Amino acid sequence: MAETNIIGLIKSIKESLPKAEKKIAQAIIDAPEDTIYLSAKQLGEKAGASAPTVVRFCRRLDIDGFTQLKLMISSELSKLTDSGYSDISEDENFYEIKEKLLGNAHQSLVDTTSLIKEEEVNASIQQIEEADVIYVYGVGSSHLVAENFAQKWRRIGKIAIVEKDAHVMITLITGNQQKALFVGISNSGETKEVIKLIQLANKAGCQTMAITQFGKNSLSEEADVTIRHVRANEQLYRSAATASLHVQFYAVDILFHTYASKHYEDAIDRILLSRKAIKDYND
Numbered sequence: 001m002a003e004t005n006i007i008g009l010i011k012s013i014k015e016s017l018p019k020a021e022k023k024i025a026q027a028i029i030d031a032p033e034d035t036i037y038l039s040a041k042q043l044g045e046k047a048g049a050s051a052p053t054v055v056r057f058c059r060r061l062d063i064d065g066f067t068q069l070k071l072m073i074s075s076e077l078s079k080l081t082d083s084g085y086s087d088i089s090e091d092e093n094f095y096e097i098k099e100k101l102l103g104n105a106h107q108s109l110v111d112t113t114s115l116i117k118e119e120e121v122n123a124s125i126q127q128i129e130e131a132d133v134i135y136v137y138g139v140g141s142s143h144l145v146a147e148n149f150a151q152k153w154r155r156i157g158k159i160a161i162v163e164k165d166a167h168v169m170i171t172l173i174t175g176n177q178q179k180a181l182f183v184g185i186s187n188s189g190e191t192k193e194v195i196k197l198i199q200l201a202n203k204a205g206c207q208t209m210a211i212t213q214f215g216k217n218s219l220s221e222e223a224d225v226t227i228r229h230v231r232a233n234e235q236l237y238r239s240a241a242t243a244s245l246h247v248q249f250y251a252v253d254i255l256f257h258t259y260a261s262k263h264y265e266d267a268i269d270r271i272l273l274s275r276k277a278i279k280d281y282n283d
Contacts, residue, residue, distance in 0.1 A: 005114045006072040006073055007028070009114070009214065009230065010028055010029060011029055013215045013231050014029070016231065017057075020049045020053045021056060021057045023047040023048050023053075024047045024053055024054055024057045028073070032073050032076075036070045036073055036077075039051075043066070060215065104242070105242075105243070105246050108246050111230035112251060115228050115229060115230055116228065116229070116254055121227065123224075124255055125255070127225060128158065128259060131180060133160075133176065133178050134153060134158060134160040134181045135173060135181070135182045135183070136150045136160060136161070137182070137183070137185065137197050138184070138191075139186070139194060141244065141245055142186055143164060145245065145252060146162045146185050148249060148252055149162070149183060149211075149252050153256070155270065155271055156259075156263070156267045156270045166193050169197055170197070173197070173201050173204050174200070176204065179207075180206040181208070182198060182201035182207070183210075183211065184198040184208065184212075184219055186211075186219050189210070189215075189217025189220055190217055195218050198222045198223060202222060209227070210222070210223035210226040211248060212227075213229060214228040214229065215231065227254075229251045
């Protein structure tokens with residue numbers, strides 16, 4: 001099991017935290033070495049907050065308490081390398097740009113690896129197994145992830161429908177008479193179209209799954225099961241939402257390959273069958 005990149009996780013969710021908890025996060029980021037020697041009360045005072053705020057902050061990280069958080073920070077500091085997210089600068093050369101983009105991608109994938117939980121993946125797989133039809137929806141760059149999700153499961157015999165038009169998706173969900181699963185994809189977890197559709201799917205009796213960033217957000221609160229990825233630290237030049245796409249595609253890949261491993265023979269047979277059909281068509 002991958003260890004949680006706890007400092008990276010704290011950095012990734014800091015801006016989405018309530019004001020008092022954000023102070024705690026910043027105090028840890030500024031001086032992780034000092035944090036491991038403090039009590040919850042001392043850290044709260046140092047950050048201009050309180051001991052109960054420290055406890056709430058730990059719960060938000062899905063950590064049992066401050067002692068566990070300190071142990072995780074201490075373990076990470078013992079092997080910490082100079083890694084993280086970085087942006088391009090004016091007139092930067094080609095090789096530096098390549099290295100920065102590679103570093104950003106690596107860091108976001110490492111952080112996401114530590115966040116995705118086996119129990120959440122297994123619960124999602126059970127939903128997919130039980131579904132007669134899967135509806136997948138995302139907006140903007142998340143629509144690319146929705147297309148990727150649907151394409152993967154279609155290759156192994158599941159009926160997976162992705163639709164850009166929210167109105168069309170509404171008619172599909174409300175008119176459905178089968179066991180259905182709705183998968184809502186949103187990096188922020190606050191995309192209004194996705195929220196409205198998952199609420200509709202819940203009312204229509206569908207199972208619901210969210211693929212979204214770690215932390216409390218509207219989409220994860222509506223979903224029966226959530227696959228959580230790191231809150232990607234998108235840099236200034238983010239027209240292609242690069243980091244968020246990396247982690248969303250990666251989360252889908254983990255889910256798909258775990259599912260395929262559990263249904264190995266059938267998945268392989270169906271992939272080979274579809275590959276042959278495409279080859280015959282092209283010939």
